[in-house]
Amino acid sequence: MKLGIIGGSGLYEIDGMEDIRENLIETPFGAPSDVLISGFLGGQEIVFLARHGRGHLIAPSEINYRANIFAMKTLGVTHILSVSAVGSLRERMCPRDVVIVDQYFDRRRTAGNDTFFGDGIIAHIAFGDPTCAELAGIAAVAARESIEHSDDPSRHVHNSGTYVNMEGLAFSTKAESKFYRECGFHVIGMTNLPEAKLAREAEICYVTVAMVTDYDSWHPDHDHVTVEMVVGHLNANTVLGKNIIKQTAAALKNIPRQCNCCNALKSSLISNLDLVPAERKAALAPIIGKYI
Numbered sequence: 597m598k599l600g601i602i603g604g605s606g607l608y609e610i611d612g613m614e615d616i617r618e619n620l621i622e623t624p625f626g627a628p629s630d631v632l633i634s635g636f637l638g639g640q641e642i643v644f645l646a647r648h649g650r651g652h653l654i655a656p657s658e659i660n661y662r663a664n665i666f667a668m669k670t671l672g673v674t675h676i677l678s679v680s681a682v683g684s685l686r687e688r689m690c691p692r693d694v695v696i697v698d699q700y701f702d703r704r705r706t707a708g709n710d711t712f713f714g715d716g717i718i719a720h721i722a723f724g725d726p727t728c729a730e731l732a733g734i735a736a737v738a739a740r741e742s743i744e745h746s747d748d749p750s751r752h753v754h755n756s757g758t759y760v761n762m763e764g765l766a767f768s769t770k771a772e773s774k775f776y777r778e779c780g781f782h783v784i785g786m787t788n789l790p791e792a793k794l795a796r797e798a799e800i801c802y803v804t805v806a807m808v809t810d811y812d813s814w815h816p817d818h819d820h821v822t823v824e825m826v827v828g829h830l831n832a833n834t835v836l837g838k839n840i841i842k843q844t845a846a847a848l849k850n851i852p853r854q855c856n857c858c859n860a861l862k863s864s865l866i867s868n869l870d871l872v873p874a875e876r877k878a879a880l881a882p883i884i885g886k887y888i
């Protein structure tokens with residue numbers, strides 16, 4: 597098993613990795629956000645990618661999600677932990693809390709590149725439960741243990757939550773933010789839904805570890821929040837996020853993979869593969885190779 601880490605805002609590197617290699621990967625879909633850093637963390641093989649690039653130069657709508665997930669698959673990644681900064685839509689999900697996301701809602705306008713399929717080969721993956729429950733369980737335990745050993749044990753881990761994926765770059769208006777609350781959503785971000793979809797197509801276990809940096813604009817305190825406060829939360833979350841990654845890597849070694857993520861395409865590939873153009877089959881070989 598190989599653990600991929602996709603780091604969002606504030607998380608651009610992992611401490612304590614050994615045997616580090618920088619992998620510059622080209623995919624049929626173009627280049628990933630940055631080089632993928634592979635190596636070992638506590639004896640577990642991991643691959644790290646900074647979602648926005650290491651200097652945070654790539655906007656959510658500019659991220660080449662297909663290249664990012666394809667590159668992870670090429671390197672043999674079986675599980676992806678997405679550690680992502682989010683806004684909270686719920687009073688009880690406070691800044692510095694951790695939400696293990698189990699649903700997403702798409703609010704983007706430009707969702708054109710969320711699939712490896714089309715163009716001569718079709719697959720309809722099941723996406724009713726968009727995250728891996730098994731990996732989510734491991735991440736939740738890792739988050740709790742990390743908080744217990746941190747300097748702020750009062751932080752909470754929420755075992756489920758719906759992530760509304762807005763487009764950005766600006767944050768929500770109050771009207772939007774209140775609407776999302778009425779819809780029953782819990783946290784808001786700009787990036788994780790396409791990753792989850794592509795990971796499922798690539799038969800990779802995926803979960804979002806959402807780290808709350810602030811309340812979205814619905815909250816009465818929102819207007820009084822200073823940049824210093826948000827940066828303080830972001831930095832604290834980065835420290836905690838790195839510990840959650842370490843704990844997850846340690847736990848993953850000891851838990852056999854029993855979920856069904858690795859068979860996601862088995863009954864989803866609908867095209868007659870004999871009739872799929874050879875160049876499409878070749879391009880998608882890391883994803884569909886075992887079915888050809």
Ligand SMILES: [Zn+2]
Binds near residue numbers: 728729801802858
């Ligand atoms: Zn899984």
